Amino acid sequence: MAAKLLFPRVHIQNFSEASAVEPHWGYADRVVPCTNDKGSCEYLDTVYKSHDLGMYYTGIFWATIGSILVVWAIGRHFMQSQPSGVQLPTEAGEGVKEKGSAWARLQKALSVYARQCLLPDAARPIFGRVTRTQVLTLVVLTSYLTLWSFIGITYKTWVTPVKKMPGVYNTRTGLGPWSDRVGVLAYALTPLSVLLSSRESILSLVTGLPYQSFMFLHRWLGYIIFAQSALHTIGWCIVEIKLYQPQPTIGLEWIVQTYMIWGLVAMILLTLLVILSTPWAIRLTGYEFFRKSHYVLAMIYIGGCWGHWEQLKVFLLPGLIVWLIDRAIRFGRTALLHYNFLPSGHMGFRAAPANITFFKDETNGDVVRLDFDHPQDAWDVGQHFYLMFPESSIWQSHPFTPLSQPVYGADTQRHSYIFRAKKGETKKIAELSEKRSARMKDHEESHEGLMPDARLSTVLTGPYGERTMRDLPTDSNILCIAGGTGITYVLPVLLDLASRPQSVDRHMSLIWVIRRRGDIDWVAPELAILKRKCPNLRARIHIYVTRAIEDVDPSVPAKSEKAIANNCATEIEPASTSQSSSSRASLSSAISLHGVSKAELGLNHYQARPALNSLVPEFIANTVMGRTDVFASGPGEMISELRSIVAAANKGGEVWRGEDRFDVRLTCDDRLEW
Structure with a gap:
């Protein structure tokens, strides 16, 4: 029987004249002795x-x-157990980092x-x-x-x-x-x-x-x-x-x-x-x-x-x-994450109802923001979740990075997501969100009938991905660069740092490239938090509008960049009556808006794109001490450009001599937008 089963694979062997079978792991057995030619x-x-x-x-x-x-x-x-260096105070109160061992x-x-x-x-x-x-x-x-x-x-x-x-x-x-x-x-x-x-x-x-x-x-x-x-x-x-x-x-x-x-x-x-x-x-x-x-x-x-x-x-x-x-x-993991108390008081599987904020954009694709609270442990900054929307399809899920900051020790975590609808599942979700937002708006205007449902059921799986803040030194300088909805990856980094005591020598900056000035509304609550913290954090927020001409009414006289920046500050965070004029001035100076008033300079366009090949080296040159960590998310062209820029900024010889500012690291989320 065995010979019959093996025959198709070992047809040149003579089974009838063999006296023994020699096993070979992963192959057909061999008959010995060989009686062929x-x-x-x-x-x-x-x-x-x-x-x-x-x-x-x-x-x-x-x-x-x-x-x-x-x-x-x-x-x-x-490597994780070894300290990165010892910071010694000087008479001036500034930290000086030891060179460390050879x-x-x-x-x-x-x-x-x-x-x-x-x-x-x-x-x-x-x-x-x-x-x-x-x-x-x-x-x-x-x-x-x-x-x-x-x-x-x-x-x-x-x-x-x-x-x-x-x-x-x-x-x-x-x-x-x-x-x-x-x-x-x-x-x-x-x-x-x-x-x-x-x-x-x-x-x-x-x-x-x-x-x-x-x-x-x-x-x-x-x-x-x-x-x-x-x-x-x-x-x-x-x-x-x-x-x-x-x-x-x-x-x-x-x-x-x-x-x-x-x-x-x-x-x-x-x-x-x-x-x-x-x-x-x-x-x-x-x-x-x-x-x-x-x-x-x-x-x-x-x-x-x-x-x-x-x-x-x-x-x-x-x-x-x-x-x-x-x-x-x-x-x-999905089952455990959603095994919670039901409205009836019993335990069972329950999707998270997310509030919808819809941003219409017929040219580039509508943008949807989802906000909801969910009982779970905190994730790490930089991680993402896979979201599935049962009201659209139970067979598809997509990765999204939470815009919100995780709160360690809290029983309930705030989830905030923004994504641009292009095609497929996200397009269907955007259309559903638009309809529900429109019904909600009509109800507010008419004040008739029951309040329509303006929420979207969401099922989470995760978290996944890297933990960007886990091994971050306390003296590293932070440069965040984002394009469009890539702000969801870098903004939690700044929000997390804003909640901690900071070294006076640490520099932080955010460069965000958007198409229109109205895109700021996507993350207005989070920017408001950062603006309040900016003076103390020694941080700056730079927003570049690449298609500002689409937002400008030709019949309205062009404003200066300073006026636009102040208006932007007001839009993000209305000035409190309890704030002093100097405090409001410092808040306004913490944010700058580029690319709106170029016509005033005699140019024939309103576009402004950041020159990363000069902005990144300039940021590094202005640091006092410590390495620089660049966090980035956006289009592939931007990520590729940043890789070359950051690579050129690294200088091993200077780092050997103790100049940590030439130790520049890039952490990027270059996953395609859905």
């Missing part, structure tokens, strides 16, 4: 030896990954040198908007896999006679063992690919990196698996259809075997996975179709691989288990 026996020796070495190499590969993660975790633990300065200088070289974007036409660090990781991984693909293969040709067919010969080469090797490596990479795509990421727990930072490697690892699978398929097609004789008999008998049918199914599914994951396919079909089809095709692909080569299920089963665990944890 000398060339065929040597070829079989090569096949099994190459496979056994390949299995050892996959073990070494996973041992290397495990060792890297262990070393990373240990190093991360010790070892500490060397570590810092090396990280600065690495940031200077690896932070900018890599080849954008090929890899997109990713840093050189990510591409370097991909190159190292690809080189490592290439090394294991060719080592231990016997590069030789054997010409062997075909039994009972005089004058007909088979050509056996190292192509078969090499094709098996790349196929084994493709199987071995499957669980790693699943790990890299998990939202409940084990890798994030070990490394501290947010799960989305692994998506680039997940995508390109999929391309590597596709290339390996294609080479494996092409290699064996050449062997079975060209090198083995007689043809086409051998080829036709080979292609109809069950394992080959499953192999073709797996290859077709993998090809569809790659095609549907390309940027043009995602734009054509929509992100939600891509995401759902990706899940389904990936699971069926793993099943196809199982049917093709069951002996290597040791690599397939962990991938399925990791995926199922990820799904179960997501479901469990």
Whole structure:
């Protein structure tokens, strides 16, 4: 029975004359002794030896990954436990930071040198908007896999006679063992690919990196698996259809075997996975179709691989288990987050009712703000939640960063989100919000009937992502840069710092680029809080309006920038009657609005965009002490520009000499807006 099951895979072995069976892990058993011709026996020796070495190499590969993660975790633990430096007071009352030990300065200088070289974007036409660090990781991984693909293969040709067919010969080469090797490596990479795509990421727990930072490697690892699978398929097609004789008999008998049918199914599914994951396919079909089809095709692909080569299920089963665990944890976290008291007084699942604020924008897409209170523990600044809206669809959820500041120790947390509706789910939510806001407005004007429902049911999953404030030194200078709705990522950083005692030497600044002056209303309550704190925080808020001409009435005389800034201050926070004139002046000076009154300067446009290549170095030059942390969120062009600017601002030699101002770090949220 065993011989019959193995026969399709080991057709050149003679089972009838064998005296023993030799097991090989991950491969078909070998019968011994070999009673074929000398060339065929040597070829079989090569096949099994190459496979056994390949299995050892996959073990070494996973041992290397495990060792890297262990070393990373240990190093991360010790780096977090070491103080960044000692701040000593001077007679003038200003802090002076010690240079620290030579070892500490060397570590810092090396990280600065690495940031200077690896932070900018890599080849954008090929890899997109990713840093050189990510591409370097991909190159190292690809080189490592290439090394294991060719080592231990016997590069030789054997010409062997075909039994009972005089004058007909088979050509056996190292192509078969090499094709098996790349196929084994493709199987071995499957669980790693699943790990890299998990939202409940084990890798994030070990490394501290947010799960989305692994998506680039997940995508390109999929391309590597596709290339390996294609080479494996092409290699064996050449062997079975060209090198083995007689043809086409051998080829036709080979292609109809069950394992080959499953192999073709797996290859077709993998090809569809790659095609549907390309940027043009995602734009054509929509992100939600891509995401759902990706899940389904990936699971069926793993099943196809199982049917093709069951002996290597040791690599397939962990991938399925990791995926199922990820799904179960997501479901469990959502259930626990919404398991609260119901209006009836009983406990059960309850969605969070969010108040809607609607901002109409027919040109660029409407903007929706959601505000609600929810009983839960505080998240960390920088983290985000996935929001699902049951009234629209229970099959879609989207990541949004809370605009509000988490309050540690509070039983209930305030959630505030803003997002721009473009298409798909967010477009439907915007249309629903517009209708409910309109009904609410009509009710307020008529004062008739019951109050209409102007809320939207929301289901949360999370939090996810990095914790931007956890390892932030007390003396670091903060520069926040945002474009449009990217303000939700950077504003909580300033709100969190505004609630803490600050060093007198710390500098903070916010640069926010918006299309219209009315966009300030999105976050007016939060800006009002910052404005009150600005004089004490030694912070400035700079707002750049890029399409101010759309807000200007030509019949109204142009105002000066100072007048506009004062008006903006009034819009954000009406002056209290209890405030002194000097206090109101300081509040107004804390915020500046750019790009409104350019016509007064004789220019023929009203646009103003921040020159980041000069603003960032200027901010760094004006700092007193400590490093600079730049937090940014916005369009891809802005993030790419900032990476180059921040990389150029890093100077390892100056940091080695104790000049921490040249230690500039960038933390950005470059996820696409939904």
